[in-house]
Amino acid sequence: MNVRSTSSGLSSNARTDLHKAVDDLFDLYSLEGGFTKEGLLNIVNKHKDKIQNVLSGMPLPVEDLIDMLLSMDTNQNGALSPEEIEAGLRKLVPAYNWVESTEPATRAHVFEMVKKDFPDASDEAVNSFTETFMRLDESWNAGNADGKIARSEVASAGFLLGFAQQVKLPFKPTAGKDTAALLTAQIQNKLNQQVFARYSATAFNLLPLADQRLEWMRLILRFYFSDKLANYSGKDITPALTTFLKYSGVTSPMLQKLYKSKLMGGRGTATLSTLEFFNLATDMEYAGKIVGRHSKLDAATITNDPSLLLSMLQVFPRSGVSVFTEKTNQARADYWNKLSQFDAPALGGNKNGLVDTYEVTLALGYVRVIDNLYLSYDTNSDGWITKEEARPFFAELGFDQDMIVDAFFAGIDLSDADPISIALKLLLSGNKGINRLLPYEFYNRTFKLFPKLLDPSQKPQQIEEVLKTD
Numbered sequence: 001m002n003v004r005s006t007s008s009g010l011s012s013n014a015r016t017d018l019h020k021a022v023d024d025l026f027d028l029y030s031l032e033g034g035f036t037k038e039g040l041l042n043i044v045n046k047h048k049d050k051i052q053n054v055l056s057g058m059p060l061p062v063e064d065l066i067d068m069l070l071s072m073d074t075n076q077n078g079a080l081s082p083e084e085i086e087a088g089l090r091k092l093v094p095a096y097n098w099v100e101s102t103e104p105a106t107r108a109h110v111f112e113m114v115k116k117d118f119p120d121a122s123d124e125a126v127n128s129f130t131e132t133f134m135r136l137d138e139s140w141n142a143g144n145a146d147g148k149i150a151r152s153e154v155a156s157a158g159f160l161l162g163f164a165q166q167v168k169l170p171f172k173p174t175a176g177k178d179t180a181a182l183l184t185a186q187i188q189n190k191l192n193q194q195v196f197a198r199y200s201a202t203a204f205n206l207l208p209l210a211d212q213r214l215e216w217m218r219l220i221l222r223f224y225f226s227d228k229l230a231n232y233s234g235k236d237i238t239p240a241l242t243t244f245l246k247y248s249g250v251t252s253p254m255l256q257k258l259y260k261s262k263l264m265g266g267r268g269t270a271t272l273s274t275l276e277f278f279n280l281a282t283d284m285e286y287a288g289k290i291v292g293r294h295s296k297l298d299a300a301t302i303t304n305d306p307s308l309l310l311s312m313l314q315v316f317p318r319s320g321v322s323v324f325t326e327k328t329n330q331a332r333a334d335y336w337n338k339l340s341q342f343d344a345p346a347l348g349g350n351k352n353g354l355v356d357t358y359e360v361t362l363a364l365g366y367v368r369v370i371d372n373l374y375l376s377y378d379t380n381s382d383g384w385i386t387k388e389e390a391r392p393f394f395a396e397l398g399f400d401q402d403m404i405v406d407a408f409f410a411g412i413d414l415s416d417a418d419p420i421s422i423a424l425k426l427l428l429s430g431n432k433g434i435n436r437l438l439p440y441e442f443y444n445r446t447f448k449l450f451p452k453l454l455d456p457s458q459k460p461q462q463i464e465e466v467l468k469t470d
């Protein structure tokens with residue numbers, strides 16, 4: 001099942017090459033003392049495919065990169081001098097104004113400089129951004145861990161921040177279902193998660209523009225960190241998560257599997273890509289904020305926390321209302337009072353009687369799958385998925401027969417070990433009249449299937465084979 005991935009499938013090679021390309025640029029700059037437009041274009045063109053590949057994970061077209069670099073030739077003599085590059089970088093890469101080439105910047109200095117560049121931003125926005133920026137000093141980020149930021153520690157991250165500063169805000173939500181629309185939707189979710197519980201506003205687009213700008217730049221910086229950490233972590237991502245979140249908790253194998261899976265827009269491979277890691281880490285952070293607010297997560301608690309409920313409806317824009325709420329402003333008892341089932345070992349829980357952060361992450365991850373499904377397969381965007389709309393989804397699962405779709409819509413348990421009984425139940429149910437499903441109904445029908453779908457040894461085709469002989 002491919003929930004039309006918004007990832008461009010960032011390979012670690014492409015990633016390394018981007019960093020190398022940017023580093024090469026800086027090397028050339030320092031060696032040659034400036035370079036020509038031609039030389040510059042050569043470098044960018046040489047790496048264009050790879051740069052494009054990486055940049056397509058973010059709204060940073062490669063043409064902008066070239067334009068940005070060429071715009072530094074202020075005296076229009078066709079060559080970039082070190083002075084022009086320094087001036088250009090200062091203008092286009094804010095971080096170069098904060099960190100002098102001669103002296104590393106302290107946290108207090110960075111805070112003052114950011115405040116100066118964003119005079120209208122709130123202290124929360126400036127503080128959090130500064131905090132994140134200072135992480136460039138950490139050793140996994142190739143920093144020297146001296147508590148200060150040197151120019152050399154800013155290099156490629158500074159470039160990304162330069163782009164982030166230029167992207168037009170506020171984001172306009174798009175109604176389409178193309179890659180750009182999916183990507184914008186995903187970025188919106190991540191920003192809404194990031195600002196949750198830190199501002200009185202419950203959504204990113206309700207923040208003042210200066211705060212939006214800093215939060216957006218912070219998100220880009222954290223994506224850049226994920227890139228470093230996903231690389232650094234190998235197969236065991238616990239140390240990387242610990243570093244990213246400063247969180248010493250655990251994850252379950254099922255949770256990691258979900259975030260690598262195509263259900264979540266992942267690639268379905270053994271290691272976590274940058275985007276997969278970023279999704280998991282930021283979703284865990286969001287779940288952590290939810291768990292941190294309440295000792296017990298049930299319908300009554302959630303109903304009494306309207307800003308949490310509002311945030312969740314923003315973060316799950318297509319499925320949230322249906323899954324999380326009974327009626328307006330009231331949490332759905334059927335969903336929330338059952339959340340404790342994620343404590344069960346069968347779902348990767350630790351059976352400690354509490355719903356821990358990683359268990360809530362898995363619970364919300366399943367809702368994310370449904371949200372993605374409605375984004376991709378509710379083709380007329382009316383909030384329902386019909387049998388007709390669902391067919392391509394089932395086809396991706398390997399279910400090509402109408403009977404399976406009928407059985408799913410009729411609410412028959414497809415996780416049943418005996419495929420013949422699925423067919424029998426369908427025949428006996430007389431429940432063929434259900435032709436469209438709301439997200440919560442879809443969620444309920446998919447729920448038992450999730451562990452199976454995450455297990456590659458389960459082959460839905462085999463079920464189909466048996467049904468064919470029926």
Ligand SMILES: [Ca+2]
Pocket residue numbers: 104137143144145146147148149150153
């Ligand atoms: Ca340092």
Ligand SMILES: [Ca+2]
Pocket residue numbers: 342343349350351352353354355356359
């Ligand atoms: Ca637990």
Ligand SMILES: [Ca+2]
Pocket residue numbers: 378379380381382383384385386389
């Ligand atoms: Ca529809």
